[in-house]
Amino acid sequence: MARMTEPVDIATAFDAPTEATMRAKPAGKWMRYDPDVLPVWVADMDFPPAEPIRRALHAHLDHGSYGYPPFGGTPGLIDALTERLATRFDWPVAREAVHPMAGIIPGLFLGTLATTGPGEQVVVQPPIYPPFFATIRQTQRVVLENPMVDDGDRYVMDLEQLRAAITPSTRALMFCNPHNPTGRVFSRAELEALAEVVLEHRLWVISDELHADLVFDGRHVPFASLSPEVAQRTITMYGPTKAFNLAGFKVGFLIAENPALLARVKEIAGYSQPGVNILGQIAALTAFREGDAWLDAALGYLRANRDHLLARLTAEAPAVRTYAPEGTYLVWLDFRATGLGDDPAAALLERGRVGLNAGGDYGAGGAGFARFNVATSRTILDAAIDRVVATVAAG
Numbered sequence: 001m002a003r004m005t006e007p008v009d010i011a012t013a014f015d016a017p018t019e020a021t022m023r024a025k026p027a028g029k030w031m032r033y034d035p036d037v038l039p040v041w042v043a044d045m046d047f048p049p050a051e052p053i054r055r056a057l058h059a060h061l062d063h064g065s066y067g068y069p070p071f072g073g074t075p076g077l078i079d080a081l082t083e084r085l086a087t088r089f090d091w092p093v094a095r096e097a098v099h100p101m102a103g104i105i106p107g108l109f110l111g112t113l114a115t116t117g118p119g120e121q122v123v124v125q126p127p128i129y130p131p132f133f134a135t136i137r138q139t140q141r142v143v144l145e146n147p148m149v150d151d152g153d154r155y156v157m158d159l160e161q162l163r164a165a166i167t168p169s170t171r172a173l174m175f176c177n178p179h180n181p182t183g184r185v186f187s188r189a190e191l192e193a194l195a196e197v198v199l200e201h202r203l204w205v206i207s208d209e210l211h212a213d214l215v216f217d218g219r220h221v222p223f224a225s226l227s228p229e230v231a232q233r234t235i236t237m238y239g240p241t242k243a244f245n246l247a248g249f250k251v252g253f254l255i256a257e258n259p260a261l262l263a264r265v266k267e268i269a270g271y272s273q274p275g276v277n278i279l280g281q282i283a284a285l286t287a288f289r290e291g292d293a294w295l296d297a298a299l300g301y302l303r304a305n306r307d308h309l310l311a312r313l314t315a316e317a318p319a320v321r322t323y324a325p326e327g328t329y330l331v332w333l334d335f336r337a338t339g340l341g342d343d344p345a346a347a348l349l350e351r352g353r354v355g356l357n358a359g360g361d362y363g364a365g366g367a368g369f370a371r372f373n374v375a376t377s378r379t380i381l382d383a384a385i386d387r388v389v390a391t392v393a394a395g
């Protein structure tokens with residue numbers, strides 16, 4: 001179906017959230033801390049959803065079909081997904097390669113269980129989204145860390161270090177692109193260099209590409225799209241929940257073009273994993289088919305917020321080192337040259353009443369860092385930056 005567009009009013013869509021309106025909603029992001037804390041932590045946006053999504057959900061609730069969703073997915077859902085992968089990411093995928101899931105984290109578990117055995121090693125490249133560690137440990141696999149390195153400008157993968165670290169029991173790589181928390185969007189050349197290591201050592205790849213739609217320049221390259229050999233070794237996770245702010249619906253997709261691998265995933269998932277609830281399916285379908293005007297506008301707003309945060313910190317708190325994210329709405333900040341110690345997020349919370357994610361949760365190299373979420377109105381963003389600047393100034 002042709003992409004449908006609908007004008008998006010920036011003032012209503014993105015400038016509207018205020019502390020009062022946000023605190024009036026039952027949202028995890030805003031209820032985690034005391035009511036005097038401004039939360040810029042978990043990866044939810046403060047923006048209301050795209051109008052077409054809200055309308056489609058209302059229409060479904062109104063006509064009142066609350067039983068099991070159509071088996072095989074609400075009509076058009078898988079086609080909308082595969083059309084999107086083909087047109088937006090130049091990645092043609094057969095609908096048979098898709099396994100819908102109630103969120104993305106279940107895919108990390110399924111991917112790990114399907115490709116590795118207990119005691120075997122899974123590579124992660126910290127700093128990295130904390131559930132990567134949890135998934136590997138909770139499945140009795142072993143974390144093998146290949147820390148990313150700062151090349152003076154941005155984080156890059158150290159593939160020589162990775163080659164040296166791999167052992168006979170290293171089976172898989174759990175990869176994140178766009179990368180949470182650094183916001184790196186790896187180039188095709190970087191991905192191809194990584195793919196060489198993967199093929200050399202016959203690793204499986206569990207590739208979390210949930211933030212693929214949130215790329216500021218150029219476009220996201222799916223790891224599995226690099227070559228048929230790479231596709232055979234890759235399980236990809238993708239979904240609408242970050243780009244369209246739908247995390248509460250618990251919907252995601254696992255894509256595996258290797259039929260034996262996908263069969264193994266499905267066998268493990270069995271009846272133990274719930275399917276996607278009907279509202280999540282409708283939200284995903286509508287986001288994919290009718291959400292892109294909203295997404296384009298959101299990306300423009302997020303880019304301006306990113307630039308605003310970086311400009312203000314550079315001018316007003318120059319001791320904070322910043323990494324400009326190429327994708328995502330998450331900004332990784334280095335507080336090591338401030339007086340805030342190893343856990344700056346704790347100091348900012350206690351003294352500044354602003355809630356960032358603690359860098360230490362992201363593994364090796366995270367001490368002294370914190371993650372800042374810019375997906376909010378400019379007014380709330382400025383108030384949160386004021387608090388960071390004042391806390392750093394006070395030492």
Ligand SMILES: Cc1ncc(COP(=O)(O)O)c(C=O)c1O
Nearest residue numbers: 043103104105129180208210252
């Ligand atoms: C990289 C990445 N993967 C997975 C998730 C979680 O996805 P879900 O809530 O659908 O399990 C997040 C949430 O922020 C994320 O950033």
